Amino acid sequence: MIFASDLDRTLIYSKKLIDHVGEDIVLVERYNGKDLSFMKRTVIDKLGTMREKIMFIPVTTRTIDQYNRIFMIKDCIKPKYAVVSNGGNILKNGEIDKDWRNIIEKKIERVIHYKFVQKRFLESFKDVSWINKMILRDKLFFSIHFNDRDKINLDELNKFKEWAEANHWNVSLQGRKLYIVPSAVNKWDAVLYIKQKERIDKVVSAGDSLLDYPILINADYSMCASHGELFKMIQDKIINKEHIVLTNSMGIDASEEIVNNVVNLSGDSSWNNI
Template sequence: MNTHSRTAPVMVASDLDRTLIYSANSMALGGSDHLAPRLVVAEVYDAAPLSFMTRAAEELLEGIVQRSVFVPVTTRTRAQFSRVRLPGFGRGYAVTTNGAVLLHDGEPDRDWSRHIQRSLGSACAPLDDVLGHLAGPAAVPAILRVRTAEDVFAYSIVDRQALPDGYLAELDAWCAARGWTTSLQGRKLYCVPSPITKEAAAAEIRQRCGAGLLVAAGDSRLDAGILELADIAIRPAHGELDSDAYSRSNLTVTAATGILAGEEILRFVTSVLAQAAAGAPAPTTAAAY
C-alpha cells in the first residue's frame, strides 16, 4: 500500500555533472552533426562556456522546478556550484561539497555545518593525513595534482592509464580504515570522509520540507546513497555506476548515453510528477512509470 501523502510535495534530488549537465568532452554525441540537439550553456568559467544541457532538457527542468522541490545535489564546492545556472538557481535548497554544505536560498545552513563538524571530529582521520598519503612519500606519478574542497575532502587529478594495478583498491582500503571513502569519476579521484554524504543532506532536506515521494538521479558511486534513499531512482547508462553494473529494484537506467541521457532523465522525472499530480498510486519500482 502506498504510504505517501497526496498533499506532500514530491522532492527531486539530482546530481549535476554527467547527470544533468555535460562538458563538451562528455556529451557523447553520435551521428551526423546536423542531427545534434540544440544546446544551452549551463556554466561559464573564465569567460568561456564549460557545461551544457540540451534546450529540451532546460525546458523540462523549468517545469520540474515549478512542480516539485527540486534539489541539486553535487560534489562541487560552493564556488564551483555558483557558476552553474539552472532554472530556480538561488532559490530553495541545494547540496554542495558532497553533502558537507546545505544551502537554503543560496546561504549555508549553520546548523548543518555544525552537525558536519561534530561528525568529522568523532569518526574520521584528519584531512592532512589523507593529503599526506596522496601527495607524500607514498604518492604515485599518476596522481598529477591534489586539491582540497573547502577543507573538507580531497580530490586528485589523475592519469587513469598510468594508475598502477591495485592502487585504487589499496587506497580504498587505506581510506576505509580511517573513516574515508573513495570514488573515481573521469580524471578526478575523490577521497571523502564517510559521514559526508549526499544522502544524509538529502534526507535532512526531505524532512524539513515535508516531502513525500523522493525521486533521485546520479551517475557515480557518490550518488549511490541518494539512489538508495529514493522511492524512484534513475541513472544514466554511463559513468561509474554503469561500469559497476549498479542496479536496484527502484532504479531505471536510461537508454541514451551522454547529454541525451540527461534529457531522458528529466523526461522520466516529468512523467513521475505527472502521475503524482493525477493522483495515481506511487509505485515501489520505477518500472511502473
C-alpha cells in the same frame, strides 16, 4: 515530491562529452573565459516548469563556488535548495545553512583527520608523478586531478581504497578526477535533512557516480545514467543495483530521459504530494 539529482554527467555535460552546441544544447557554465558545461534546452525548460509540483534539488560534489558558476541553474532555474560539497554544505536561497554545517563539523570530528588521509594516500603509490594536484575542498574532502588515467597503479589504488573504506572514507574515480570523501559527508544525509525540514514524502533521485549511490539506494525511485563509474560498477556487479533504474540512453541524452521520467512520475497522484 523531491527530485534530487547529481549535476555533472547526469544533468550537465562538459564540452568533450557533447558532439555539438546549438539551440538544443546550450551553455550553462563559463569560467575564466572558457565555455565549460552544457545542458539540453528541454532539460532546462522542464526543470523550470516543474517547480510548482516538484522540488528540484541539485546535489553535487562541486564546492559552493563551483556550483555558483553554473549560471543557468543558479540564476534561471533558481532552486530553493542546493546540496553542494558532496553533502557537506546546503545552500538555501543561495545562503549556507549553518545548522547543517554544524552537524557536519561534529560528524567529521569523529573520523580520521584529512591530513592523515592525505599522507596515507601519497604514501600508497610508488610513483605519484601521475598526480597533477591534490586539493582539499571546503575543508572536507579531496579532489585529485590527473591527465592520464592509464598511469594510475590500480592495485595500489585499490589497496588505499580498502584502507580508506575501513576508516570511513570513500574513494570515487570519475573521468580525470579522484575524490576521497569522509562517509559522514554524503549526499543522502543532506537530502534527508531537507526532506524532513520541508516535510516532503517522496524522493526521486538520479546520478552517475559512486558518490551518488547514497541518494540512489535511499530514494523512492532512482535512475542511473548508463555511462560512467556507477554504471560500470553495476555492470561488473561490484555494487548492488537494488531498485536503481538504468537509463536507456547514454551521454547527454540520458539527462532528457531522466527529467522526462520525473515529469511522468509527478503526474501520478501517489507521487505528487507537495
